[in-house]
Structure formats: structure tokens, C-alpha cells
Amino acid sequence: MRLDKKNSTLNNKTDKKLxxxxxxxKIFQKGLGxxxxxxxxxxxxxxxxxxxxxxxxxxxxxxxxxxxxxxxPVTDEYGALPFLIGTLLTSLLALIISTPxxxxxxxxxxxxxxxxxxxxxxxNIIELLATIPSVVYGFWGMVVLVPIxxxxxxxxxxxxYGVGILTSSIILAxxxxxxxxxxxxxxxxxxxxxxxxGAYSLGATRFEVIRKIIIPHTxxxxxxxxxxxxxxxxxETMAVTMLIGNSHYIPKNIFSPGNTMASVIANEFTExxxxxxxxxxxxxxxxxxxxxxxxxxxxxxxxKHYILH
Numbered sequence: 001m002r003l004d005k006k007n008s009t010l011n012n013k014t015d016k017k018l019x020x021x022x023x024x025x026k027i028f029q030k031g032l033g034x035x036x037x038x039x040x041x042x043x044x045x046x047x048x049x050x051x052x053x054x055x056x057x058x059x060x061x062x063x064x065x066x067x068x069x070x071x072x073p074v075t076d077e078y079g080a081l082p083f084l085i086g087t088l089l090t091s092l093l094a095l096i097i098s099t100p101x102x103x104x105x106x107x108x109x110x111x112x113x114x115x116x117x118x119x120x121x122x123x124n125i126i127e128l129l130a131t132i133p134s135v136v137y138g139f140w141g142m143v144v145l146v147p148i149x150x151x152x153x154x155x156x157x158x159x160x161y162g163v164g165i166l167t168s169s170i171i172l173a174x175x176x177x178x179x180x181x182x183x184x185x186x187x188x189x190x191x192x193x194x195x196x197x198g199a200y201s202l203g204a205t206r207f208e209v210i211r212k213i214i215i216p217h218t219x220x221x222x223x224x225x226x227x228x229x230x231x232x233x234x235x236e237t238m239a240v241t242m243l244i245g246n247s248h249y250i251p252k253n254i255f256s257p258g259n260t261m262a263s264v265i266a267n268e269f270t271e272x273x274x275x276x277x278x279x280x281x282x283x284x285x286x287x288x289x290x291x292x293x294x295x296x297x298x299x300x301x302x303x304k305h306y307i308l309h
Contacts, residue, residue, distance in 0.1 A: 047286075051286060053282045054282050054283035057276060057279035057280045057282070060279075064079070065079065066080055066081065066287070069249075071248040073268075073272075078280045080283075080284060080287055081250065082247075082248055082249055083261045084291070085251065086244065086259045087234060087260040087261050087291070088291075089251065089254075089258070090165055090169045090172060090240060090244065091230060091233040092230075093169035093173075093254065094173040094176060095173075095176070095229060095230055097173035098229060099226060101173075102225070102229070103180075103184060103222065105181045105185075106181050106188055106222075106225075107184075107188060107214070110186075111188060111214065114189055126178045129177065134236060134238040134239040135239070138242035138243060140171075141239065141243045145167055145170060145171065146163060149163075150162035158253075158255045163243050163245040164243075164244065164245050164255050165244065165253075165255070165256060166254040167243045172240065175232070175233075175236065176229035176232045179232050180225040180226060180228065182225075183224065183228055184222055184225045186221075187225070188214055190218075195217065220303050223303055224299075226299075227296060230295065231292060234262075234288070234291070234292050234295070236262065237260075237265075237266050240263050241263040241266050241267060244257065244258050244259060245257020245258060245259075246259050246267060261287060264281075265284055269281050
């Protein structure tokens, strides 16, 4: 009888403990789901706020706003095409400049020096680059990079602006390298050692292992790091505003001054007077939101259909 009572007591305690664990699990699961729902609501709220506030501009300009080239607040002429081209041009050029450096650094840290003093030094430097405010990058670009680009333009017999698409793209490239390196290094370090050891046992060199084993195995992660860097470049404002030249015309070449959607909003929002002018700048933000979303969705589809298969 006593044994039965003891067993019954233990079973009751076990059941209560199990019930508490299951209750905590349900609360934790619902909390995670609620967090995801809140994020979706915030995203939809941002989109709706931008859309509703942009309605006066949308009604006044229509689709002409996207392909229009003129920008004259005095006569209420607004076209986003120069800024759209400037945004895409600076971001893509920055991506082209930064990607070789980012992948090389990621392979160096992930394959050659995954641990040790050298690895720690490089990791700390990369983290430091990611934490530097963009305005500091802008000041550095004005003091150091602009004179260098101006001398290059003089040698190439180009108008020596110094500021322009190329200057802002180089600064952007430096700014987005840490984001791409961080994710790429983590992906490369996660390659199963058995794959590499098998290749080495068959007589493969380090270069062949990197080219035929590591890069194919991590290509989806590497492409995701490029997307992360591109998203960072599309939304950058302060450094680009200081170095791009703030011209309202379509750039003729990479040395020409230009403007981006983010920089024109930053430059003119505080001075905007009138409902249409203010609404146009908000619609510019909506356009930037849509372009960034479409690029991310397209990139994920590329990963899904062409890289993962």
C-alpha cells in the first residue's frame, strides 16, 4: 500500500511537471508566432502609411512620376527616373567592387585561418568597419577619396568633379564589405570537413577544394550575402549624399554627379513646402521601398530556382 502511494505521488509530480513544461512550450510557441505577426503588421503599416500619404502625388503625377526626368518644385514637375538610375547604378557598382574583396576575405578567414590570432584581428577589424557611422565614411571620402578621384579624372581628361557616382560607389563598397564577409565566412566554415578531407585524400590541392567543393557547396549562402550587401547599399543615405554630387540629371557616366532616392529625400524633405512637394518625396520613399522589396524577392527566387538545384 505504501509503495503504491509513493508511486502514485511520484506519478502525480511527474504529470504536473510535464504539464508545466507543455504549458511553457505552448506559451513560448505562441509568443514566437505573435512576434512574427507583429513584424508583418509593422511592415504592412509602413507600406500603407507611405501609400496613403503619397496619394496626392500619385493622383497629380500618375505613372509619369516613375519615368519622368524633370525635377522642378517651382513648377510642380517631378520625375524619379534620374534618382532611380542613380540608386541602382551606385548600388550595383558598389556590389561589383566589393564582392571580390568580400569573397576573398571570407575564404581567407573561413578556410585558411578559421581560428587564431590572425583570424581574431581580421574579425575585429571587420566588425569595426560595420560599426563606423556613415557620416564618418562620408567625411573620409571627402578628405581622402575625392582628391584621388579628381586627379584620376584630370588624367582621363574628364571634368574633375571629384564627387559623383564612382566616388559614392567606392564608399558604399567599403561600407557593405563587412556584411557580406560576415555571412560568407560563416557559410564557408560550415562546410562538412568530410567533404574537404575526401577531396584532399584524392589528391586535390587547396585551390581545387575551394573551387570545386567549398564554392559549389556554399553558393546559396554566398549569393544571400550579396543580397544582404545590396539591401544595405540601396538604403544608404548620408555617405552617398555627401559624395554623389546631388545632381538632378541622369548621370552620363560613372564620373558624373548624380543623386539617389534616399539622398534626395534627405536633402529636400525638411525644405518641402506644399502638399504635392511633400507627397512626392514620400512617394519617392514608397518607390525605394518597392524597389528594395522586388530586388530581394527576385534574389530569393534566383537562389531557389537556379542555385539550390
